[in-house]
Amino acid sequence: MRRLAITVRGIVQGVGFRPFVYQAARRGQLGGWVRNDAGTVRIEVQGERAALDAFLDALRHAPPPQARIDAVEVQEQTPELIAGQPNGAAFRICGSGEASAPRPTIPADLATCRECLAEIQDPSQRRYRYPFTNCTNCGPRWSIIERLPYDRSRTSMAGFAMCAECQAEYDNPADRRFHAQPIACPRCGPMLQVLDPQGHEMAAGQAALTATVEALLAGRIVAIKGLGGFQLLVDATNAAAVARLRQRKQRADRPFAVMLPSLDDVRQYGQLAEDESAVLCSHQAPIVLLRRLRRELGTPSPPAIVDGVAPGNPYLGLMLPYTPLHHLLMAAVARPIVCTSGNHSEEPMATTTEDAIARLGTIADVLLTHNRPIVRPVDDSIVRLGRDGVQVLRRARGFAPLPIELNVESQDAPTILALGGHLKNTVALLLGGVAEEGATHATQVVMSAHVGDLDSRPSVDVFQRAADDLVEFFRVAPGAVVCDLHPDYASTRYAEQLSARWDAPLVQVQHHHAHVAACAAEHGLQGPVLGFSWDGTGYGPDGTIWGGEVLLCDGAMFHRAAHLRTFALPGGDRAAREPRRSALGLLFEILGARAAEHAAAWFRPAETDALLSMLARRVNTPRTSSMGRLFDAVAAICGLPPVISFEGQAAMALEFAADENESEAYPLLLSTGSADDKPASPMQSGKPQHDLVIDWEPLVRALSADRAADVSVGRLSARFHNALAEMAVAVTRAVAPTEVPIVLTGGCFQNAVLTSRTRSRLAAAGFQVYTHHQVPPGDGGLALGQVFLAQRQLQGLFDVSRNSR
Numbered sequence: 001m002r003r004l005a006i007t008v009r010g011i012v013q014g015v016g017f018r019p020f021v022y023q024a025a026r027r028g029q030l031g032g033w034v035r036n037d038a039g040t041v042r043i044e045v046q047g048e049r050a051a052l053d054a055f056l057d058a059l060r061h062a063p064p065p066q067a068r069i070d071a072v073e074v075q076e077q078t079p080e081l082i083a084g085q086p087n088g089a090a091f092r093i094c095g096s097g098e099a100s101a102p103r104p105t106i107p108a109d110l111a112t113c114r115e116c117l118a119e120i121q122d123p124s125q126r127r128y129r130y131p132f133t134n135c136t137n138c139g140p141r142w143s144i145i146e147r148l149p150y151d152r153s154r155t156s157m158a159g160f161a162m163c164a165e166c167q168a169e170y171d172n173p174a175d176r177r178f179h180a181q182p183i184a185c186p187r188c189g190p191m192l193q194v195l196d197p198q199g200h201e202m203a204a205g206q207a208a209l210t211a212t213v214e215a216l217l218a219g220r221i222v223a224i225k226g227l228g229g230f231q232l233l234v235d236a237t238n239a240a241a242v243a244r245l246r247q248r249k250q251r252a253d254r255p256f257a258v259m260l261p262s263l264d265d266v267r268q269y270g271q272l273a274e275d276e277s278a279v280l281c282s283h284q285a286p287i288v289l290l291r292r293l294r295r296e297l298g299t300p301s302p303p304a305i306v307d308g309v310a311p312g313n314p315y316l317g318l319m320l321p322y323t324p325l326h327h328l329l330m331a332a333v334a335r336p337i338v339c340t341s342g343n344h345s346e347e348p349m350a351t352t353t354e355d356a357i358a359r360l361g362t363i364a365d366v367l368l369t370h371n372r373p374i375v376r377p378v379d380d381s382i383v384r385l386g387r388d389g390v391q392v393l394r395r396a397r398g399f400a401p402l403p404i405e406l407n408v409e410s411q412d413a414p415t416i417l418a419l420g421g422h423l424k425n426t427v428a429l430l431l432g433g434v435a436e437e438g439a440t441h442a443t444q445v446v447m448s449a450h451v452g453d454l455d456s457r458p459s460v461d462v463f464q465r466a467a468d469d470l471v472e473f474f475r476v477a478p479g480a481v482v483c484d485l486h487p488d489y490a491s492t493r494y495a496e497q498l499s500a501r502w503d504a505p506l507v508q509v510q511h512h513h514a515h516v517a518a519c520a521a522e523h524g525l526q527g528p529v530l531g532f533s534w535d536g537t538g539y540g541p542d543g544t545i546w547g548g549e550v551l552l553c554d555g556a557m558f559h560r561a562a563h564l565r566t567f568a569l570p571g572g573d574r575a576a577r578e579p580r581r582s583a584l585g586l587l588f589e590i591l592g593a594r595a596a597e598h599a600a601a602w603f604r605p606a607e608t609d610a611l612l613s614m615l616a617r618r619v620n621t622p623r624t625s626s627m628g629r630l631f632d633a634v635a636a637i638c639g640l641p642p643v644i645s646f647e648g649q650a651a652m653a654l655e656f657a658a659d660e661n662e663s664e665a666y667p668l669l670l671s672t673g674s675a676d677d678k679p680a681s682p683m684q685s686g687k688p689q690h691d692l693v694i695d696w697e698p699l700v701r702a703l704s705a706d707r708a709a710d711v712s713v714g715r716l717s718a719r720f721h722n723a724l725a726e727m728a729v730a731v732t733r734a735v736a737p738t739e740v741p742i743v744l745t746g747g748c749f750q751n752a753v754l755t756s757r758t759r760s761r762l763a764a765a766g767f768q769v770y771t772h773h774q775v776p777p778g779d780g781g782l783a784l785g786q787v788f789l790a791q792r793q794l795q796g797l798f799d800v801s802r803n804s805r
C-alpha cells in the first residue's frame with residue numbers, strides 16, 4: 001500500500017484532464033483526489049503498487065487529446081488509514097486551489113469536435129441546432145477565461161446557471177461533458193439574437209439563425225459575434241455584395257478570408273495537399289493560404305469565388321467552420337462566405353454588442369449577436385504551408401496562449417514583458433523561474449493574440465489592455481519591460497509608462513535584431529547566428545531607417561555585418577503606399593535629375609520636378625536601407641501598380657509574378673561602406689570593422705535595360721528574387737565564421753518565392769538555415785525576440801524571488 005503526491009505541469013486545464021485522472025484512478029480502484037491549481041494539477045493517489053504504476057503510465061503516455069504533459073513530479077506520502085477502506089477515501093475531484101503561481105496550463109480555443117458536430121446535426125439530441133454546444137474536447141477557452149484556475153466561475157459562462165440535465169452531465173464521470181466548464185444547452189445557455197444596424201431586435205433563437213441565413217443568401221452583409229470577436233460575413237460568390245463590403249469597410253485590395261462548409265468544398269477552390277487539409281481540420285482551424293484552383297474549361301463547377309475577394313492574388317485564404325454557430329450557418333448557406341474581422345480598416349475588432357452596433361452598424365445590414373461575453377479579443381489565425389513546414393502569418397485563435405518554451409535556465413530569468421512593435425503588434429510575457437517545492441517550471445513565453453497596427457487610438461487601447469491582461473492573468477510583477485528602439489511608437493511610450501509604474505528597468509531592442517532573436521528563440525539557438533533581417537522599416541541606432549540588414553548576433557549583442565545601400569525616400573512615410581516614390585528615390589541615386597526620364601509612367605511632370613527638387617535639396621527625404629522599399633521600387637520599375645492600398649501589396653504582386661522556370665539572376669555588388677553608409681554606433685555593434693554594403697545599382701541598371709527590351713514581368717521578378725538569394729550566399733561567405741546557423745526573418749520572408757530560393761541556395765552552399773514556424777516572420781513575432789534579448793541582457797542581474805506576487 002503506497003500513497004503518492006503528484007504534480008502535473010503542461011496544458012492540463014480545460015482539456016478534460018481531471019475527468020481523465022478520475023477515470024484512471026477509478027479503473028485502478030485507487031483512493032485520493034485531484035485538484036486544479038493556478039499553475040499545475042495536483043493529485044494524491046493511494047493503492048497497490050501495480051495499480052499506481054499503471055496510473056502513472058496513463059498520466060504520462062495516454063492523456064486526453066488536447067493535453068500536453070510537460071512534467072510529472074512524484075513524491076511518496078504516508079498512506080491514509082481509514083477502517084474498512086484500504087485505499088483511503090474514495091477518489092474525488094476537489095474544488096480548485098490557488099497554491100501555485102498561474103502558468104499557461106490551459107489550451108487555446110478549440111474547434112468543434114466530431115461528437116459535438118454530430119449532436120447538433122441530430123434531431124433526436126437535445127442540443128440539435130444549438131450554436132453553443134461544446135465539451136471537454138472542444139469549445140471556447142482563452143476567449144472566455146478571466147483567470148486561473150480554470151473553473152466555470154472564472155469564465156464568462158459564470159452568469160449562466162446550469163439546468164438539471166447539464167448539471168447531471170457535468171457530474172457524470174462517464175459523460176463527455178464531465179467537468180466541461182462552458183457546458184450549455186438551449187435551456188440554460190447563451191442565446192442568439194438578430195439586430196438591425198440600430199440595435200433593435202428582429203429575431204431570437206432559431207429564428208435568428210434563419211434570418212441570418214436569409215440575409216446572407218440575399219447578398220446582405222452580416223456582422224456575427226464569433227468566438228473571439230465580431231466577424232463580417234458576405235456571400236463570396238456575389239460580386240456586388242463583396243464590392244459593397246470593401247467600400248463600407250474602406251478596404252480596397254487587401255484579400256478577404258473565405259469560409260467553406262466542408263473540406264470537399266475546399267478542394268473545389270484551392271490546391272490542397274495532405275498536410276494542408278490536416279491543418280484546416282485541426283482543432284486550431286486557422287485560415288490556410290492555398291493556391292487558387294485553375295479550372296479546366298467546360299468542367300462542371302460550383303459558383304466561383306469572385307475576384308474581388310482577393311484581387312490579383314493567386315492564393316485564397318480558406319478556412320472551415322470552427323464553432324457550432326459557423327457550422328450551422330455554413331451548412332444552411334452551402335456556399336463560400338467571406339469571413340473577415342469585424343472592424344473598419346485600421347481599427348480593432350468589435351467584441352461587444354454595443355461596440356458592434358456603434359462601429360459596425362455602418363457596415364453591416366444585420367447583426368447576429370449573443371449573450372456570452374468575450375473576455376479578450378482573439379482574431380482568426382493565418383498560416384501557410386511551405387516546403388519546410390508551417391509558417392504562421394498571424395498568430396491568434398488556436399495558438400494563444402500556448403506557451404513557447406525557451407532554451408534558457410529558468411532560475412536566471414526574471415519575468416519580462418515585451419511590448420512588440422508598431423505594426424501587426426503582439427505582446428509577450430516571459431515567465432521566469434518560480435521555485436516551488438523544489439521544482440521549477442521551464443522558461444516559457446506567452447504571446448498575446450494578434451493585436452494589429454497601432455495607428456488609431458482604439459487600437460492603442462486594445463494593445464494596452466492586451467499587455468495589462470497578460471500581467472494580470474499570470475499575476476506577475478515584471479522585473480523588466482522591453483520595447484523597440486523607435487522613440488515614437490505607441491508601444492515604446494507605453495513601455496516607458498509601465499517601466500516607471502513597476503520601477504522595472506526598460507530595455508530597448510533594435511527592430512531587426514529582435515527579428516533575428518525571435519527566430520533564434522524559436523529554434524533554441526544559443527550561440528552566434530547570422531540573421532538576414534529583411535522588412536519594410538525599423539529604427540536604426542544611427543537614426544536612419546533600416547530594413548535590409550544582415551546582422552551577426554551573439555548573446556545580447558549584434559554587429560551590422562552588411563546592409564543594403566541606402567537611398568532617399570521622397571516624402572518619407574508616404575513611400576509605403578506609393579512604390580513609385582521608392583523607385584524615383586532609387587533611380588535618383590544613380591541617375592540624378594535624369595531619373596525624370598523614367599518617371600513619366602508614375603507622376604505628372606510637375607510632381608516629378610517637385611520630388612526631384614526635394615531629393616536634390618535633401619528635404620523630407622529620409623535615407624533607408626529598407627528591403628521592403630527595394631521590392632516596391634523594383635515592382636514599380638517592372639510596371640506593376642505605382643500606388644497601392646496596403647503595405648506589402650507591391651512585394652506580393654512581384655512575388656506572384658515570378659516565373660518559376662527562370663534561373664538567371666541580376667548582378668548585385670558587395671562592397672565596403674561608402675560615405676553615405678556610416679557604421680552603426682559602437683555601442684550597438686560589437687566590432688569596429690567596416691560593414692559591407694549590398695549595392696543594388698548593377699541590378700537596377702540590368703532591370704531597367706530588360707524592361708526597356710520588353711522582357712516579361714515574370715522573368716524580371718524571378719531574376720530579382722534570384723539575385724537576392726545569390727547575394728545571401730555571397731554575404732554569408734564574406735562575413736560568417738564557418739558553421740554559424742543562418743536565420744531568415746522579417747516581413748519580406750512572408751514571400752514564399754524569396755524564402756524558398758534563399759533557403760535552397762544557402763543550403764546548397766552547405767549552410768544550416770532556419771525560418772519561422774511558431775511566430776510570424778514579420779512584426780507579429782517581434783515581441784518574442786524582444787523578451788529573448790532582454791533575458792540575455794539581464795541574465796544574472798535579477799533576484800527571481802521577485803517573480804511571484
Ligand SMILES: [Zn+2]
Binds near residue numbers: 113136137
Ligand atoms: Zn465537443
Ligand SMILES: [Zn+2]
Binds near residue numbers: 163164166185
Ligand atoms: Zn442546460
